[in-house]
Amino acid sequence: MKFLVKTIAALLMVAVSFASNAQTILIKNAKVHTQTSAGVLVDTDILIENGLIRTIGEGLTADSALEINAKGKVVTPGIFAVMNQVGLVEIGAIAGTNDAGVEEIDGLGASLSVDEVFNPKSTLIPMNRAGGVTRTLIKPYNGTSLFAGLGSVMDMSGDYDSLIVSDVAVFATYGEYAASLNGGSRAAALRDLEQAFSQANEYLDNAGAVKSGEYRELDYSLSDLATLGRVLDQEIPLVVSVNRANDILTVLDFAKSHELALVLEGAAEGWKVADKISKAGVPVILNPMDNIPSSFESLNKRYENAALLNKAGVRVMFSSETHNAQNVRYAAGNAVAYGLPYDKALAAMTNAPAKVFGGASNYGKLMPGFKAELVVWSGDPLEVTTHAEQVIIDGKVTDMMTRSKRLEQRYKDITNDNNTYYRK
Numbered sequence: 001m002k003f004l005v006k007t008i009a010a011l012l013m014v015a016v017s018f019a020s021n022a023q024t025i026l027i028k029n030a031k032v033h034t035q036t037s038a039g040v041l042v043d044t045d046i047l048i049e050n051g052l053i054r055t056i057g058e059g060l061t062a063d064s065a066l067e068i069n070a071k072g073k074v075v076t077p078g079i080f081a082v083m084n085q086v087g088l089v090e091i092g093a094i095a096g097t098n099d100a101g102v103e104e105i106d107g108l109g110a111s112l113s114v115d116e117v118f119n120p121k122s123t124l125i126p127m128n129r130a131g132g133v134t135r136t137l138i139k140p141y142n143g144t145s146l147f148a149g150l151g152s153v154m155d156m157s158g159d160y161d162s163l164i165v166s167d168v169a170v171f172a173t174y175g176e177y178a179a180s181l182n183g184g185s186r187a188a189a190l191r192d193l194e195q196a197f198s199q200a201n202e203y204l205d206n207a208g209a210v211k212s213g214e215y216r217e218l219d220y221s222l223s224d225l226a227t228l229g230r231v232l233d234q235e236i237p238l239v240v241s242v243n244r245a246n247d248i249l250t251v252l253d254f255a256k257s258h259e260l261a262l263v264l265e266g267a268a269e270g271w272k273v274a275d276k277i278s279k280a281g282v283p284v285i286l287n288p289m290d291n292i293p294s295s296f297e298s299l300n301k302r303y304e305n306a307a308l309l310n311k312a313g314v315r316v317m318f319s320s321e322t323h324n325a326q327n328v329r330y331a332a333g334n335a336v337a338y339g340l341p342y343d344k345a346l347a348a349m350t351n352a353p354a355k356v357f358g359g360a361s362n363y364g365k366l367m368p369g370f371k372a373e374l375v376v377w378s379g380d381p382l383e384v385t386t387h388a389e390q391v392i393i394d395g396k397v398t399d400m401m402t403r404s405k406r407l408e409q410r411y412k413d414i415t416n417d418n419n420t421y422y423r424k
Contacts, residue, residue: 005394023396024049026062027376027400030070034366035351048073048372051395055368066397069389074377077364078134078391082285082317082326082357086136087118087162088127088156089322101141101148108196110150111223113314114140120154124323126402129156131326132375132388135164137357139171142241143248144181147172148194150227151239152355155373167360169263170231173241174251176297189281190250196220197258200228206308234284237261237356238283244297251279263356265319268298268375270304283356288335305337306348316340317356318348331338333382345382358393371395 025048032041032055032096045060046053047058090097091105099117102109118138129135139151148171153164173187182188199218202210203225209215210222218225231238240251243257255262264270265285270277306316318335320328332345340348354364372395379386391398 002132024065025068025372025392026060026065027068027070027075028060030073030075030376032366033054033074033305033343033346033349035074036365036367039343040365045090046366046374048392048395051372052342052364053224053368053370053372056366063135068376069374072379074379074381074386075291075345075366076132076375076381077366078373078375078393079132079349079352080364081128081136081320081328081349082353083139083151083319084136084322084325085138085141086124086156086322086325087122088114088140090095090119090122090124092322092422099123101138103145107221108146108147108224108228109140109143109145109149110147110172110196111221111227112140113152113167114138115152115154115163115166118152118154118162119157120160123403124325125156125158126399127323127396129158129326129391129393130388130400130405131375131400132329132376132381132391133320133325133374133394134391135363136320136325137168137353139169139239140173142173142177146174146178146181146189147224151357155393157396159251159400167227167236168357169237169239170227171239171241171265171364173246175242175244176295177241186250187245190254193254196224197228199230200225200232201330204229204232226272228271231260232258234259234261236405237263239265241265243295245269245272245300247297248273249276252276252282255282256280266298267292267305267309268301269313271302271308272300274309274314277309277314283317283352283413284309285317285319287319288331288338288340303334306335306345310340310344311385315352315356316344316348317352320349329381333384336382342382 027046029043047055080301085100088100133156135155137151137153140149142148150167151169154162155164178189179186189308206215230236237259242248243249262282267284276316290305291301293299293301310316318328318331328349336342336345351364362406372392374392375388376385376390378389
């Protein structure tokens with residue numbers, strides 16, 4: 001009871017603090033991509049109060065509101081960057097700035113969680129935020145295990161309380177890399193996956209006896225088995241990196257046999273078995289810019305992959321890079337150029353990840369009652385010449401300053417020596 005009272009009190013304090021910091025913002029005369037059945041609205045206003053979208057319509061007014069003139073500009077939900085190590089890596093080649101995973105790990109590694117080591121003050125956060133990224137799904141690297149660990153959803157506010165949802169998915173791999181971890185054999189890798197989930201099932205059915213030592217000794221840690229138990233209960237999805245068409249079918253069969261919520265990542269040859277992916281109801285995360293085979297398992301990569309998967313009825317999402325997560329919108333534009341409908345491309349980096357990884361109840365669409373997490377663009381967000389003019393997270397206008405802009409300002413004027421570090 002004491003814990004409950006303290007928890008409620010803490011939540012009330014957070015709510016009061018949030019309300020006091022929230023802004024009233026009125027965006028005027030924008031072209032609004034709602035990502036709802038309302039479609040695209042022109043010359044439309046958006047009123048934001050207490051961190052939420054209060055009203056969308058024409059001719060709105062609000063006393064004491066921060067007014068943003070968006071005439072000729074475009075408003076979309078914020079970019080949800082998926083599958084990266086933002087906040088975990090600063091300089092990939094320097095180990096001291098890299099908390100994205102463990103090269104060698106004992107056991108499965110399925111329970112490795114990284115949200116507690118997320119650095120909200122990383123220079124990559126303002127850089128990507130200024131490019132329109134408002135939240136990200138971070139994950140560990142794959143090391144020497146079939147499982148990389150757990151991924152979490154973080155916001156890009158730069159605040160220390162950046163966690164949105166912890167441990168929303170387990171990440172694994174299958175195919176050439178998985179085979180290399182298992183003596184060069186896909187069959188051995190599949191056997192290990194089967195054994196891991198079989199023992200997780202045992203643990204679910206006999207958790208009390210296992211913990212008390214009254215059950216046979218299992219091969220994996222209890223934390224790993226409990227994590228896989230969440231996947232077996234369909235509490236969180238299993239995201240499997242896989243590329244070759246027949247490997248994709250193997251993973252689909254594996255997920256079906258264990259009744260798992262599955263997400264495919266990579267899926268270089270997904271277009272070849274798009275109908276089967278669609279029939280299984282499995283979403284796909286891919287990079288629309290990736291059409292050069294980097295291995296034998298990806299010989300049939302093509303730019304049309306996203307369009308062909310979407311045509312078959314597959315929900316498509318776009319992966320993102322760590323240092324340049326904001327460039328996912330350029331990849332989306334490339335997908336549109338190769339046949340993906342515009343609204344689907346926009347959804348692939350906003351609404352679709354919210355539905356799959358959490359937050360769909362209040363994020364990823366522009367409508368009353370939803371979180372005010374959006375971007376005001378200078379023009380079409382899928383065009384390379386467009387830039388984000390305002391980024392709003394939790395109903396607050398964020399700082400658009402980045403390290404690059406500071407360097408530009410510092411060294412732009414070379415007519416005098418005032419740009420040296422030790423002079424003010």
